[in-house]
Amino acid sequence: MSFLSATLDRVKPSATIAVTTKAGELKAAGRDVIGLGAGEPDFDTPENIKQAGIRAIEAGKTKYTPADGIPELKQAICAKLKRDNGLDYSPKQISVGTGGKQILYNALMATLNPGDEVIIPAPYWVSYPDMVLLAGGEPVAVETSIDTAFKLTPEKLEAAITPKTKWFIFNSPSNPTGAGYTHAELKALTDVLMKHPHVWVMTDDMYEHLVYDDFEFCTPAQVEPGLYDRTLTCNGVSKAYAMTGWRIGYAAGPEKLINAMRKIQSQSTSNPCSISQWAAVEALNGPQDFIPENNVMFQRRRDLVVKMLNEAEGIECPVPEGAFYVYPSVQGCIGKTSAGGASIDSDEAFATALLEEKGVAVVFGAAFGLSPYFRVSYATSDEALTEACTRIQDFCAGLK
Ligand SMILES: Cc1ncc(COP(=O)(O)O)c(C=O)c1O
Numbered sequence: 001m002s003f004l005s006a007t008l009d010r011v012k013p014s015a016t017i018a019v020t021t022k023a024g025e026l027k028a029a030g031r032d033v034i035g036l037g038a039g040e041p042d043f044d045t046p047e048n049i050k051q052a053g054i055r056a057i058e059a060g061k062t063k064y065t066p067a068d069g070i071p072e073l074k075q076a077i078c079a080k081l082k083r084d085n086g087l088d089y090s091p092k093q094i095s096v097g098t099g100g101k102q103i104l105y106n107a108l109m110a111t112l113n114p115g116d117e118v119i120i121p122a123p124y125w126v127s128y129p130d131m132v133l134l135a136g137g138e139p140v141a142v143e144t145s146i147d148t149a150f151k152l153t154p155e156k157l158e159a160a161i162t163p164k165t166k167w168f169i170f171n172s173p174s175n176p177t178g179a180g181y182t183h184a185e186l187k188a189l190t191d192v193l194m195k196h197p198h199v200w201v202m203t204d205d206m207y208e209h210l211v212y213d214d215f216e217f218c219t220p221a222q223v224e225p226g227l228y229d230r231t232l233t234c235n236g237v238s239k240a241y242a243m244t245g246w247r248i249g250y251a252a253g254p255e256k257l258i259n260a261m262r263k264i265q266s267q268s269t270s271n272p273c274s275i276s277q278w279a280a281v282e283a284l285n286g287p288q289d290f291i292p293e294n295n296v297m298f299q300r301r302r303d304l305v306v307k308m309l310n311e312a313e314g315i316e317c318p319v320p321e322g323a324f325y326v327y328p329s330v331q332g333c334i335g336k337t338s339a340g341g342a343s344i345d346s347d348e349a350f351a352t353a354l355l356e357e358k359g360v361a362v363v364f365g366a367a368f369g370l371s372p373y374f375r376v377s378y379a380t381s382d383e384a385l386t387e388a389c390t391r392i393q394d395f396c397a398g399l400k
Contacts, residue, residue: 011130015367019351023361033359034388036376039175041242041324045279046290049241052282056275065274067266068258069096069250073277076284077250084208085222087233089252095261096280098272100206100236100249102265105131107202107232107251108167110260112137116166121152122369123327125175125204129369137166141369146329149318150177150370154188161192165199170220173207176368176375177327178302178320180211183218190224201231206249209240209291211322212299229254239323240291241283246276298324301378301385308389309376312396324379327365330372339398347372358391 019037027033044050056062074091081087097103104127112118112135120128122141129139142160144150157168170189173180181189193199203220211217221231236249251261271277302319305326309317314332330350337343342353351364351374365373378385 007134007136010133014126014130016126016363019355019361019363022355026355026359031359033355033361034380034384034391035361036378036380036385036388037361037363038377038379039325040244040379041239041294042379042381043242043294045242045246046283046286048286049243049279049283052286053246053275053279056278061274061278063274065271065277067270068262069094069272070274070277070281073248073250073281073284076281077252080284081233081252085219085233087219087221087228087252092255093258094250094252095258095265096248096250096272096277097261097265098249098269099247100204100234100238101127102247102269102272103234103236103249103251103261104128104202104204105135106261106264107234107253107257108132108135108137109264110257111135111166111200115164117162117164118167118169119157119160119165119199120169120369121171123150123174123176123365123373124169124369125171126367128169128171138164140165143370146316146318146373149320150174150179150327151181151185152189154192157189157192158195161196161199163198165196167200167202168193169202169204171204171206173211173217173320173322174325175207175323176325176363176365177318178323178325180215180217180321180323183216183223186218186220186223190220190227193220194224194226197230199230201227203231203233205233205235206239207323208235210295210298210324212295212302213321215321217322232257237280237283241280243276243279243283246273246279248272248276248280298378301380301382302326304382305376305378305385305389308386309392312389312393314396314399315392324377326376326378327368327373328376330365330374333396333399334372336399338395339400344399347374350374354392354395358395360388360391360395 074094132139232253317328347364
C-alpha cells in the first residue's frame with residue numbers, strides 16, 4: 001500500500017511555481033533571466049500598514065486570536081464591503097483566513113461531497129481545479145475564447161449546469177487573462193444563475209482594485225441581490241495592498257457556511273497570523289489613495305506590454321481590463337521551429353524554448369486550461385518589461 005494519500009494522485013503541483021523555480025535555477029547558474037511569472041506586485045507594503053504590524057508586535061498582540069479573525073478586522077471587512085461594493089454584512093458573516101487561498105480551500109472543503117461539480121471558466125487560476133479535486137469534487141472547466149475576450153457567455157454557463165453542480169467559481173478581473181466583466185456581462189451570467197437555485201456562487205474578487213481605463217468593478221451579490229443568500233464573496237489584501245507575504249484573505253457569506261468554514265480552520269491552522277490581522281485592519285481602514293496611484297503605473301505597463309507583444313510576429317495580445325496579467329495567443333507560432341532548433345508544437349514548447357533561448361520566463365497557457373497562449377505578469381519594472389518584450393519579438397522573428 002502506498003504511504004502517500006491517493007488524493008495526491010488527483011492533483012498536480014502549481015505550474016506557476018514550477019516556472020519560477022526553473023527561472024531561479026537558470027539565474028543561479030549565471031544566466032541572464034527576466035521573470036514574468038510572478039503573481040505579486042513589485043513594490044513594498046505601504047508604510048502605514050507596516051507600522052500597524054510593528055505596533056501590534058510591540059503591544060503584545062502576538063497570541064492566539066479567534067480562529068477565523070479578530071472582531072476589529074471583521075468590522076473593517078464589513079465596512080469595506082459596504083463602502084466599495086454596497087453590500088451589507090455583519091461580522092458573523094465574515095471569515096478571515098491565511099490568504100485568499102485558504103478561504104477558497106475552506107469553502108470547498110466545507111461543502112463538497114464526492115460527485116459534486118464545480119464550474120470553472122477556463123483559462124482559470126491554477127489552484128481552482130486542484131483545490132476542488134483535493135476536496136473530493138469534480139472540476140468542470142468551461143472554455144472561453146479570445147473572441148469573447150476570455151469571458152464566459154451566458155449560453156456556455158447554462159450548458160454547463162447539471163443537477164450535480166454545487167458551485168460556480170467566478171473571478172473578475174481574472175488571473176491569468178486580466179479580463180474584467182462589465183455590469184451587463186455579469187448580469188447576463190447572474191440571470192442564468194437565478195434560474196438554477198441549487199448553484200452557489202464563489203466569487204474571487206482578489207483583483208477588484210486593479211482596474212484601468214475607468215473600468216468599474218462589480219461583484220455578483222451586488223449585481224443580483226437575489227443571489228446574496230447563495231454567494232460567497234472572497235477577497236484579500238494580498239494584491240491591492242502588496243501584502244502577499246502577510247497571508248490575509250477573507251470571505252463574506254451566509255452564516256451557516258461561514259460557521260462550517262470556521263470549523264475546518266479551527267481544526268487545521270487555527271487563526272491567521274495575529275500581527276498580519278492588525279496590519280490588515282490598517283490596510284482596509286487606512287488611506288486608500290495609493291491604489292489609484294499604483295494603477296496609473298500598472299496601466300502604463302499593461303499598455304507597453306500589449307503594444308510590444310502585438311508587434312511580435314505570430315502573437316495576438318488583447319487589452320485586458322484589470323489585474324496585472326496579459327494572456328497573448330501564440331497560434332501564429334505553432335508549427336514553426338525556433339532559431340535554436342526547438343519544434344514549437346504547443347504553448348509549453350513555446351515557453352520552454354523562450355526561456356532556454358532568450359532567458360524570458362512566462363507561464364504556458366495549458367497550465368491555466370486554455371491553449372495556445374501564455375501568461376505574462378507585468379508587475380515588474382518598465383525596463384525589464386521592455387527588454388523582455390524585445391527578446392520575445394526577437395524570438396518570434398527567429399521562428400521558421
Ligand atoms: C485569482 C486569485 N485568487 C486568489 C489568490 C490567492 O491569494 P492569496 O495570496 O491571498 O492566498 C491569487 C493569488 O495569486 C489569485 O491570483
